[in-house]
Amino acid sequence: MIEKKIKRVLKRGLREKVWEKESYYRLAQEGSFNISHPGMRILKNLSKKTEKILDLGCGEGTRLNYLVGKNKKGVGIDISRTAINLAKKKYSNLKFVQADLEKIPLKNNSFDLVYSAFVLEHIPDPDKALNEGIRVIQKRGYFVLIAPNYGSPNRSSPPFRESRLEKLIRGFSDDLLRLSRKTDHLVWNKVTPMADAEKYEMDWDTTIEPYMGTLIEFLKNKNMKIIKATSCWSEELSGTKPHQVLFRILGKLRIYPFWMWGPHFVVVAQK
Secondary structure: OHHHHHHHHHHHHHHHHHHOOHHHHHHHHHHHOOOOOHHHHHHHHHHOOOOEEEEEOOOOOHHHHHHOOOOOEEEEEEOOHHHHHHHHHHOOOOEEEEOOOOOOOOOOOOEEEEEEEOOHHHOOOHHHHHHHHHHOEEEEEEEEEEEEOOOOOOOOOOOOOOOHHHHHHHHHHHHHHHHHOOOOOOOOEEOOOOOOOOOOOOOOOOOEEOOHHHHHHHHHHOOOEEEEEEOOHHHOOOOOOHHHHHHHHHHHOOOOOHHHOOOEEEEEEEO
């Protein structure tokens, strides 16, 4: 009960201080224009063979508008009233709904492509949002999840304040144990956001550190078929430390668990 109350207070604070600011969505729009990202290329290819597309955490709608072609149904959901108003003004051909992703006001089996791009890290209770996303996907429909891989043992979000070395050792050990373990609950590390009404930089509003490894297990446990999974080692920034260079080499060779330790993840699952 106490944890649920904390989540409500946290979400309300971010919504009022950060997510209702138009300046926030000007920054978000810049990211939406990055169509060279592996996740965007995958989404664009899938959008060509699907008819009903749902964006979970649509922001001001730029990404959804890019993906939805003619004669397709595009729906975007976001918790922010500001985001939804901006989206409606810019893209009248699409439908936008203000709602919490943990309780989507749409019917079961309504869409053949549901996706969330760089949103999971801002959701205090990602289990609920993912279960809702799965609920509204049609049978044989696709679920695409893109996020920074902050929960990987070798990475962290801007608000992370614990020991990086301890996280690396603990995370590597957990990955080895997961070789023979399934999970129906996402035990992702919680962090306290740095963003406030006056100051915001990229992902200062992170509340959860998503990790591709446990996400894959979670989706499999929900009877979702994993079609593709990549941690986007190609997106690694230059100038990384020597150990990160080694992880990248091992990751590109698809050696477990390093192939899951890249900077972002893109997971494509099918219902």
